[in-house]
Amino acid sequence: MYGAHVTAVDAARTRLLKVFRPRTSPPSVAMVLRSVLWPLAIMSVFHRTYVLATNGYITDDFGPVYRAVINFKMGWDIYNENFNHVDPHYLYPPGGTLLLAPFGYLPVDASRYWFITFNTVAILLAAYFLVRLFKFSASSVALPALILGMFLTESVTSTLVYTNINGCILLGEVLFLMWLLDGRHSREWLAGAAVGLTLVVKPSLAPLLLLPLLNRQWRALATAFGVPLVFNVVAWPLTSDPGSFIERTVPYILSTRDYFNSSILGNGIYYGLPMWLILLLRVLFAALAIGSLVLLYRYYRTRDPLLWMVTSSGVLLTASYLVLSLGQGYYSMMLFPFVMSVVLPNSVIRNWPAWLAIYGFFTMDRFLMWHWPTTGRFLEYMKITYGWSLLLIVVFCVLYFRYLDAKSDGRLEQGIDPPWMTPAKERDSVGA
Template identity: 50%
Template sequence: MTVPRILAHVLWPLAIMTVLHRVVIKAVNGSITNDFGTVYIATRRFLAGEPVYGENLLTVQPHYLYAPSGTFLLSPFGVIDNYTLARWLFILLNTAAILGALWLLMRLFDLDVRSFATPAIVLATFCTEAVTNTLVFTNVNGVIFLCQVGFLYLLHRRRLWWAGVAMGLSLAIKPMLAPLLVLPLIRRQWQPFVAAVAIPAAAMAAGWALTVDAGRYLETTLPYMGEVRDYYNSSLAGLGLYYGVPEPLVLVARILVVAATLLAVWLLLDYRYTNEVLWLTTTSGVVLTGVFLVSTLGQMYYSMMLIPLMLTVVVDKSLVRNWPAWLAAYGIFTLDFWESARWPYYGRLLEFAHPTIGWLLLLATVLVVLLWRRTDPRRHERIAPAATAA
């Protein structure tokens, strides 16, 4: 029996049982944090013609922060009278979306879905905090992840109109992936922007017309989303606020991260023609890492959107074939709980800061490898843009 076949026999049971455990046990059991509860209540009110944005935003409980466009698209779940059934369907939708995204990623990287790579990737993904808590907290990030991977896959396949549809659907729900529009912008491809703008605009128009208190979204919800909160916030601003770091220092750190992100994106242009898949996935990961760090809210489970970047490890000239990148991966994906009874201060510091440290280390690692390759042309074979077609 060959080694790949042995690995398939070993990994498939582990992957299947892990997925079942995350979905049937952990997700169904749920958590104190319940993102779907606010969605269900809001969509029920939306369908009944009642105010949607009237909750008290001063509490630390999950709040309903979706725009009227997101309310409109999520409203089918409000049609279901049984809350438990609606929540289970939402869990299944996000599970299917995550698995669909992994399948597309394997196609993007030309990996054989019949090989042991499939259970290995599924097992690794469902062991992450990002996927586990997306399902346990029952939020929509699994669908957003599918939209992200679909966007990258369709850009690579030159299905530009459909790439815009994938992006537009995600933006209609939440704007997390908007910075990735830099990819078609760099390639001067206008087609993705049509649906990426039209779909959110149409959903917003419909949602706005049907939401009785849509104006409160602009008056109350948007300003709240622009504030930095000091709980469940791994962004630089959130961590700085929690530990009382002076605002000027936090501002300097955020400016440095923006500069590092822009420099990395510029250096990654070297791969635009020589290895398009590597360019698309790495640039998307770098851009989102920078956004998670400098935005007003960065939550650890957002790291699901960095899975395409980490999967570039299978690609020649990958920038994550080094131990610092995977130390960073531990920081942003781990389910380990770091609070310590013996060293309470340091344990609590590691527990709160490891996602931020992981994002910083990942961005720094990619940037350092890019600079290291740029300083010695022998380490990095480049090709002139004029020699290839866009």
């Protein structure tokens, strides 16, 4: 037994020292990149999760959740918040309270740390499934690059620091897209259940239900509506004041606030824009989104389902953040599947304006300036709104000019991709 232990220790020591010894052959570019990216990715996850998230910040999204699940456990009223102050409020329906109820059986610190852990694991799983969705292997450079990119964004950092549930929402979105694209009937049920679980908590991904509707994947729609219905039916009699959710909370959700709101309506009200201009801008960007969705549906749905689905998801979500009444910056993390489409040869975001837009809503850079406070506050508050706006403009322009070029060349029946682009069916080297 002792000899076997010594042998195992020697083997481990040999493997460790081998890392620092001169290589017997030149390393590949992929090997070098993995050696660089994995330590950076791991440390970024550690820093955001263990350091920043446990320190917390001025905003605490978990506090109202913990109060609600404790009240649910004790049989006390939940939907009795004072909406006159700007602190985070509990807005989840009774079904969401039931889903999160186990966190009420832990002390507050332990509950919060487990909540952070679950969301971190969910983000990492979403990264893994995204990499697989785009036909990369788990051992490729893509996985550490994606994880590093995710955890360097404001969206992921704020989600963990504020202790929000967006990480689990992202995982539900990725599973939804992955199982819809699988094509098997059994996976359609699972796709609907995945997005349905997110809808139990909040309706952030509700616009994505247009995708199975357009694709005639009725099974996904059945479970997407069925799962939140079942949770709320079960939770309704178990909640002390379910009627207050309809009478007090829903009107607040449907109202527009002028703080922590990057939508056109929210920023427009904050800066005092006339309502006709706000309405015009909302209609304009809704029209851009509709135009993009029509072109995507007509020319990519059957020719390139992956590009169609992830790009359409990005357009739908971006438009909802921009045009509807509430769009918060960390919602942008739901755009990771769309941003990942840059690896596809016919992606619509292989251009610098698209990445200027992505910088706007993903960056952690702060623009507050001591010498020019008005300018700094404007840039700080508007960078996300401008990023979403520019992204919708870019997607529409790329698709529209592709359409015009294909029409002038008389090749619309073959699609609108430029002739030099590799067709989707010939992409056998994407995962290399």
